[in-house]
Every structure is written in C-alpha cells, then in structure tokens.
Amino acid sequence: MFSISLGDGAELGPIGPWQSEEFLAHVDRAREYTGPWVPFTVRVTDLESARTFLQDFADKQAADTGWLWTIRLDGTIVGGVLFRIFDTMTECCEVGVWLEPSAAGRGLITRAVEHIVDWAVDERGMHRVEWLASSANHRSVRTAERLGFSRDGVLRESFPWQGVRHDMEVWSVLAPDWRKRPRAGRS
Structure with missing residues (x-):
C-alpha cells in the first residue's frame, strides 16, 4: 500500500478491515484521550466492532461517500x-481527526489534514470542506483555526454525547481560500 510522509517518521496511509486487530489496539490506546470527542473511539471495543467500523469506511470509500486514513509513527x-x-454532488465534505496522547503536539494532524484537503480540493473538486468540533474541544478548534478554516457558527446543544449536550462549532474553508493559503512545502 502507498503512504505519504508527514516527516519525522510519520506517514499517512490507508487502512482496511483486514487490519482490525492493529486498529483495535490503537483505539484502546486512544480511547481515554479521544473518547470525550470522537464517538467511534468509544464504540470500537472489540475485534468485531473494529472490523465493522473499518468495513463501513471501506464501503463508503467504494461508494465515494467517505474516506479514512491512519497516521503511523515509526510504523x-x-x-x-x-x-x-x-x-461529490454538492462538492462538500467534512473532516474528522483523532490522535493518541503520545502523538499529540507534533503537528501530525495539521500535516495530514493539509494532504487530504489538498486531495479533496485539487483532485476531487470539493468546494467546501467542513470541520465540526465541540466548543469544549479546544485542541480541535485551535487546529481548525490554525489550518485556515473560518468559524461559521455554533449549533447550540446539538450533539448529545456521554450525557452532555455539546455545542458544536462549524468551521469551513472554501476551495479558493484553501488554494491561496500559505503553508510549508507550498509556494
């Protein structure tokens, strides 16, 4: 399989249902850190649920309605x-991200999102890329802002999760703005 270097021993690449065991081990390491914000990291609890999650994304990829990549650090x-x-009909998509605590603070999400948004905008013709985050998830909100997304608004108490109704911030970037955005490796 292909992979794209994110630098510093990190790579962005695909994952499939046959890698369920490895994916479950990752989710187990990430669960406590990401559980308050990323529902699948709470719902994927055994090999069957990991395989189902990965198969659902494989099916979405085959239908061109969703895509999933992993970030690997030293393999x-x-x-x-x-x-x-x-x-692809409305030319809109929504980004989601997550990390284990051991990988936080290295810029991996920023670099990975740059790659996938470049692909969505330049190769697939997406016009609008959205980022939804709980207002309480300050790391996610700061990352959206750092990437050049604009805050469109707040969906007040729109997401009930683990006994709390979260205000969800909607961030977006439009293709013309993304293409003009200065960043490392791009002139």
Whole structure:
C-alpha cells in the first residue's frame, strides 16, 4: 500500500478491515484521550466492532461517500483523519481527526489534514470542506483555526454525547481560500 510522509517518521496511509486487530489496539490506546470527542473511539471495543467500523469506511470509500486514513509513527498507528461525509454532488465534505496522547503536539494532524484537503480540493473538486468540533474541544478548534478554516457558527446543544449536550462549532474553508493559503512545502 502507498503512504505519504508527514516527516519525522510519520506517514499517512490507508487502512482496511483486514487490519482490525492493529486498529483495535490503537483505539484502546486512544480511547481515554479521544473518547470525550470522537464517538467511534468509544464504540470500537472489540475485534468485531473494529472490523465493522473499518468495513463501513471501506464501503463508503467504494461508494465515494467517505474516506479514512491512519497516521503511523515509526510504523505504529497513532491517529487518523477521515472524511466522514464526502458529497461529490454538492462538492462538500467534512473532516474528522483523532490522535493518541503520545502523538499529540507534533503537528501530525495539521500535516495530514493539509494532504487530504489538498486531495479533496485539487483532485476531487470539493468546494467546501467542513470541520465540526465541540466548543469544549479546544485542541480541535485551535487546529481548525490554525489550518485556515473560518468559524461559521455554533449549533447550540446539538450533539448529545456521554450525557452532555455539546455545542458544536462549524468551521469551513472554501476551495479558493484553501488554494491561496500559505503553508510549508507550498509556494
């Protein structure tokens, strides 16, 4: 399988249902850190649920309605990025991200999102890329802002999760703005 270097021993690459055991081990390491924000990291609890999650994304990829990649550090899965929604008719998609605590603070999510948004905008013709995050998830909100997404608004108490109704911030970037955005490795 292919992979894209994110630098510093990190790579972005695909994952499939046959890698369920490795994915479950990663989710087990990430669960406490990501559980308050990333529902699948609470729901994937055994080999069957890991395989089902990965198969669901394999099916979405085959239908061109969703995409999933892992971030590996020195060969071990430490996080990932995805397009939870990928709608080629409206040319809109939604990014999702997660990491294990051991990989936080290295810029891996920023670099991985740059790659997948470049692909979505430049190769697939997406016009709008969205990022939804709980207002209480300050790391995610700061990352969206750092990547050049604009805050569109707040969906007040729209997401009930683990006994709490979260305000969800909607961030987005439009293709023309993404292409003009200065960043490392791009002039």
